[in-house]
Amino acid sequence: MKVTPAVIKEEFIGLEAKVAKSRNPSLEGISGTVIDETRNTFTILHEGKRKKIIKDIAVFHFSFPDGTVVEIDGKLLVGRPEDRLKKRVRRLW
DSSP states (O other): OOOOGGGGGSOOTTSEEEEEEESSGGGTTOEEEEEEEOSSEEEEEETTEEEEEEGGGEEEEEEOTTSOEEEEEGGGGOSOHHHHTTSOOOOOO
């Protein structure tokens, strides 16, 4: 997978995710499969329990099926998943 700024338009449900950093220290290190996404949260299945993570306060590591791991600031992901497809993406680098 080619890593470009357009990666924020990807579908995240079903991917492996890990909370790399968070303003809430108790959320750091939570990892598992993303099972649901709303405008402001991801629901991650962590050790058999559902954990809701607020996108705005966390930095995530997503593992794509081809083995690529991408770090994305949750602030870029805030918004309904279907509206994220329409959003214009500025180059970040």
